[in-house]
Amino acid sequence: MNANPYPIEIEPVDISAYKEGNTGVPYATTFDSGTPGAHVMVMALTHGNELCGAITLDYLLRHDIRPTQGKLTFGFHNVAAYATFDPNDPIASRFVDEDLNRVWGVDVLDGDRDTLETRRAREMRPLIDTVDLLLDIHSMTNDSPALTLCGPLDKGRDLALALKSPTYVVADAGHAAGTRLRDYGGFGNPAAPQNALLVEAGQHWRADAVTVSMDVTLRFLRQTGAISEDAFQAHIKSDEANLADQKYIKVSGPHTIESDFFSWADDYTGMELIEKAGTVIGRDGARDVVTPYDNCVLIMPNKLKTKGHSAVRFGQLMS
Template sequence: MAAKSYPVELTAPDIEPYRKGNTGIEFVTSFDSGVPGPHVAINAITHGNEICGAIALDTLLKQGVRPVKGKLSFAFVNHMAYSRFDPANPDASRFVDEDFNRVWVEDRLDGKEDTVELRRARELRPFFDSVDLLLDIHSLGTYSKPLMICHGLEKERNFAAEVNFPAYIMCGSGHIVGKRIIEYTPFNDPKNGKVALLVESGQHWAASSGRVAMDTAMHFLRVAGVVDPAVIERNLSPEGKNPPKAQIWEVTGGLTAKTEDFRFAEEYIGMEVIEKAGTPIAYDGGETLVTPHDDCLLMMPSYKQGVGMRKLRLCRRIG
């Protein structure tokens, strides 16, 4: 099954007015209340083709949102890739040289490699070192239901459960190499209170992903406690108010293509729950791949071709 094309229902905002910022780092803007409290940050465009986060930050900056305690920052992180976004070819601007959400490994950050994304990561590293609570806004390649991702530490699960939006909280890794921003060492230390969460807001360019991105940001800021509740009230959509208790799932494994002849047993979009262990879900060359346990949720199927490509994450409900 080849990757599908999807309509672009969102309009990518012009972020050039935010280039200078006020932190000495391009496209990073911070506001300090002068009142003790955490440093809270929201990221957009970690991937340049995922524009819903840019829409949310553009809206909040235009509203003049300021913290009532602590510090609040807005960061357009991979602006280099985003500047190439073209609605006629929207997948092409995901990154410039490499996936920005896999470079957060000290050996690479401290090393001598030179890519566009590594240079930007090194610029942003002191900023992320100062952040206590981070929301990284992303979107998905299919019409999957939205989901929140945390690496899985207890502090992350607890904070994500308080945010309680979207309706699925997914705990654990699921990629093959590198580290995501939410796994960068300061956030992935169980001995401190720093927490980083990643929201997948829905299909990249679906109108609903813009709404989910803003609703998630509002619930995140509600728990962080750094903005006036009136900000949250005016920005929550009707669908974002009074959400049900979120389900918590753990990533138990994944499927990675071993051959060019990888195909799913059905056309999955993500978040399907397969009732019985041993149910075929994919074929890879001559191998049949099956669910490893009952009630197995299929998370983030990828239709991108290539040996070594992570195709699917497998999850079990917990809590």
């Protein structure tokens, strides 16, 4: 048996108390302030092995965080995958049948593909259709700095920058393999008022991912008007004066592995800034893989070097 190569500094929390909820959708709870305002939602566990979101929502629920206006919903997404989490094989519980963050295209939701994840998305969909502002909490395999995936639209960028954290804000169009929750419906429509962010809080099982997840969630809840400044101050741990200036990065595209022999030129973990265009960062079969422009950022370089998969996504540092 292979030893698990990843650090495991955190444990799953028991979320069984949230199963019934009050929305008709298992593991989704809505609090209604009784006054007008946006419907704000924080989602955890879109990937079942990304523990920090579940720990964050459990904390907020236990501390009776309630909306001061509009509605606030807390959701646990791929609970079936989460239930299988095993610290000796922590990658395995990402999903059950397929990636729940690739099934949010209307074609898939309206189609007849029947997997545990399409069933869960269809169950969650009527609730999501009422959400104005969504934060979807994720984490990463690499020990890479935290980042927000704000999507390709200006409204996503503006919301990510308003939160002031995490440092890196990455604009990307999602994945050819299927639509993310972050890009579903009005979230991905430039003319619609809905808005969504996906935060990658750090390495999946580092304690720091929980710190970042909690921090960004509280900032999101304050920014969207869901919680008061007093509630924010009662729980926030970071000092705003110490936050680094945010960096805004536009993803241009991936390098898709073309051969059976791919190797990296260095031990990249993500967010490395490569100053000169044409710098060799890897080798794919008989050819060098080079950075396409000056000030190129390596987004989530993949340790698994499988033909046909993305080795890395290139991003251009804009500010």
